[in-house]
Amino acid sequence: MPTSATSPLDWADQTLLADERAGLSRRPRRRQGGSAPHSVVDGRRVVVFSSNDYLGLATHPAVREAASRAALELGVGATGSRHLSGCHAAIDDLEEALAGFLGTATATVAPSGYAANVAILEALGGPDATILSDAGNHASLIDGCRASRSRVAVYRHREVADLEARLAVAAGRPIVVTDSVFSMDGASADLAALDRTARRHGAWLVVDEAHALGTTGPGGRGLCAELGIGGDHVVRVVTFSKALGAAGAAVCGSEPVRRLLLQRGRALIFSTAPPHPTMAAARAALGVLIAEPEVVSRLQERARSLRLHLGPAALGGENASSPIVAVMIGDPWRAMAVDAALWERGYLVQGVRPPTVEPGTSRLRLVASAAHSEAEIEGVAAAIRSLLEV
Ligand SMILES: Cc1ncc(COP(=O)(O)O)c(C=O)c1O
Structure with missing residues (x-):
C-alpha cells in the first residue's frame, strides 16, 4: 500500500497504479x-x-412475464426495509413457497446473497462466538465474519481434520460456515462430515447454497437436500441471482433463526426490501424449477x-x-x-x-x-x- 501520498487523489492514483502493476x-x-x-x-x-x-431462467418467458406484470400492477421499488414499508405479501408468498420447496421451517428473504450471508453471521455471531470458516468461502461470508464481531478461525479449504483441530481449541459458541459448491473451483464441501463435526461440537452449520440451488440435489434443491443434511442447527442460504435468474436471496432454517435475523441481521434490517419485479421473477423461476x-x-x-x-x-x-x-x-x-x-x-x-x-x-x-x-x-x-x- 503506498504511503508517500500527498493528497487524497495522489493516494488514489498510487493505489490504482499498484494494482495495475500487479496485473490486478x-x-x-x-x-x-x-x-x-x-x-x-x-x-x-x-x-x-x-x-x-x-438454467437460462433469466430469459424464460414465464419469468419475464411475471416481472413485467409486477412492475405494472405494483410499481418497482419496495419503498422501505422489511421493518418499515417493505414487508409485501409477495415476499411472504415467496418465503412460504421456498420453505416448502426446501423442507425448512422458515425462509427469510434478503435483498442479495451478499446481504443474506452478512446478515446471518451478524444474527448468529457476536463477541462470545467463534466462526470457523473454510479458506475458500465467498467474500460475503468473509465480510459477514468481520461484521459479526466474532472471533474467526479459518480452516484449510475442504479439510475437515483442520476444522476439527481448530474447533478443539476454539473458545465460545462455535459456528461452522461453508459454501456448499465453492464459487471459484466448483468443488463441493464434505457436508456430511461437516455436519457430523458440527453436531459433535454443538455448533451451528451455515451453508451457502448459492451455486447449489438449481444445479444439484433432488429437483435442484441443493447439496444439503442431496445429502439429507438438516436439523435446527443447519442454516441454508440460497440466492435467486444465479440459477433462478433473478436477484435477492433467502436464509432458510428454523423459526428462531428467522427471528434472530429479523432482530439482529443488520445487513437485512437496514436494507430496502427487494423490488416487486425481482420478487415476482424469483417466484416464477421457482415455479419453473418445480414444474420442469x-x-x-x-x-x-x-x-x-x-x-x-x-x-x-x-x-x-x-x-x-x-x-x-x-x-x-x-x-x-x-x-x-x-x-x-x-x-x-x-x-x-x-x-x-x-x-x-x-x-x-x-x-x-x-x-x-x-x-x-x-x-x-x-x-x-x-x-x-x-x-x-x-
Ligand atoms: C457463493 C456465493 N455466495 C454469495 C454470493 C452473493 O450473491 P448475490 O450476488 O446474490 O449478492 C455469491 C455471488 O457472487 C456467491 O458466489
Whole structure:
C-alpha cells in the first residue's frame, strides 16, 4: 500500500497504479443485448461462459412475464426495509413457497446473497462466538465474519481434520460456515462430515447454497437436500441471482433463526426490501424449477460435457460434477491474456485473479448453462486447449 501520498487523489492514483502493476486492475466489460448466453460484449458477438444463469431462467418467458406484470400492477421499488414499508405479501408468498420447496421451517428473504450471508453471521455471531470458516468461502461470508464481531478461525479449504483441530481449541459458541459448491473451483464441501463435526461440537452449520440451488440435489434443491443434511442447527442460504435468474436471496432454517435475523441481521434490517419485479421473477423461476426439473439434468449433462472436452485442463477432473469449471493458470497476466484471446475467438470466459482467489492461483472460470449447445461447449473447450497447448 503506498504511503508517500500527498493528497487524497495522489493516494488514489498510487493505489490504482499498484494494482495495475500487479496485473490486478479490473475493467468491467460492456454487454449489450440482454442476459441470454449469446451476447455482444465490448462490440464483439460472443457465447457467454461466465454467467451464473445456470438454467437460462433469466430469459424464460414465464419469468419475464411475471416481472413485467409486477412492475405494472405494483410499481418497482419496495419503498422501505422489511421493518418499515417493505414487508409485501409477495415476499411472504415467496418465503412460504421456498420453505416448502426446501423442507425448512422458515425462509427469510434478503435483498442479495451478499446481504443474506452478512446478515446471518451478524444474527448468529457476536463477541462470545467463534466462526470457523473454510479458506475458500465467498467474500460475503468473509465480510459477514468481520461484521459479526466474532472471533474467526479459518480452516484449510475442504479439510475437515483442520476444522476439527481448530474447533478443539476454539473458545465460545462455535459456528461452522461453508459454501456448499465453492464459487471459484466448483468443488463441493464434505457436508456430511461437516455436519457430523458440527453436531459433535454443538455448533451451528451455515451453508451457502448459492451455486447449489438449481444445479444439484433432488429437483435442484441443493447439496444439503442431496445429502439429507438438516436439523435446527443447519442454516441454508440460497440466492435467486444465479440459477433462478433473478436477484435477492433467502436464509432458510428454523423459526428462531428467522427471528434472530429479523432482530439482529443488520445487513437485512437496514436494507430496502427487494423490488416487486425481482420478487415476482424469483417466484416464477421457482415455479419453473418445480414444474420442469428436467432442466437441472440438462445442465448437469452440459457440465459433464464441458469437463470431458476440457480433459486435463479442468480442475477437479472429469468426475467433478458442478457447472463451475476452473482452469488453473497461476499468473494473473497470463490468465487475462487467455481471457482476451478467448474473447477474440468469440467466447466470454472470465479470468479470475486475487483477491477473488489466492495469489498464484489465477484461473479461468467457466460456467456451463443448460442454454448452451453441445457445439458451443466443444468449441470453447477446443479453444482453451489450443491456447494452453494441453
Ligand atoms: C457463493 C456465493 N455466495 C454469495 C454470493 C452473493 O450473491 P448475490 O450476488 O446474490 O449478492 C455469491 C455471488 O457472487 C456467491 O458466489
